[in-house]
Amino acid sequence: MNARGGGWPFWRVGRLVAAAAAPALLVGCSGGGPDRIPLRGTVQVGAQPLSTGSISLLPAVGHRGPAATTSIAEGRYEFTRENGPTAGPHRVIVQLSTADKAAMLSEASGRAPRPEPPGKTRWELQVEVPDREPLEYDVKLE
Helix, strand or coil: CCCCCCCCCHHHHHHHHHHHHHHHHHHCCCCCCCCECCEEEEEEECCEECCEEEEEEEECCCCCCCCEEEEEECCEEEECCCCCCECEEEEEEEEECHHHHHHHHHHHHCCCCCCCCCCCCEEEEEEEECCCCCCECCEEEC
16 A cells, blocks of 8 residues: 555546546447438449449548448449448449349340350449438449
């Protein structure tokens, strides 16, 4: 024991409590996390809707926020407040599924699909996601 009554000095306990509480204060009571934006739209390659694939929105260099990815089904995609992007500049990556690519090429040529058809399966674009709703973003790819 020391002359002050033993144990840890009061100021050390105060620092530990403050350090433990700081992250909670920074996050706040609203559940933390970024303000995600619901976003929906269509994806077309040429004049055809992309039946299956994925679309990802990645924050552009210098922009903070989570990446957002969802599937494309029957030419449509939808992000919600739970999985959507944040407002600001983003890279958009559209990935064509292999089955969809084979079907599109066989339909265009009138032949049966080949196992590994050549051609583009990935596109990258830039978009500015606004902070207002409702948001629709239609993607037209070549």
